[in-house]
Amino acid sequence: MGIGINSGEVIAGCIGSDRRMDYTVLGDVINVAARLESQAQPNQILLGPATYAAVKSTINCQEIGAIHLKGKAEPVEIFEVIYSQEQH
Incomplete structure (x- = not known):
């Protein structure tokens, strides 16, 4: 299972x-x-970049680079969380 995390403003509520x-x-x-x-x-x-900015001082990450995502005109900088056994 892979995980994608992005941060920012959303609209939340009951819809239907x-x-x-x-x-x-x-x-x-x-x-x-x-x-x-x-x-x-x-x-x-x-x-995503906003999530990385929020956690970079506490979570070990590395830059993957800019990738094109469906629905986005410009490439998005993405980062990977680096996990090691020593963290636990």
Whole structure:
């Protein structure tokens, strides 16, 4: 299982009709997170730039580089969480 994490503002709430109502989140941040997840290899955690900026002082990461994601005009810089047994 691969994981994609992105941070930013989203719209959250109950969306639907009287017949079917779901609590969901919408926005570009969610779309980028989904694209990162689809790019992640098994046991890999990919971070978007805002998430990396928030955690870089506490979590060991390496830059993967800019990649083109579906629905984005410009490449997005992505980062990988580096996991080691010594962390536990």
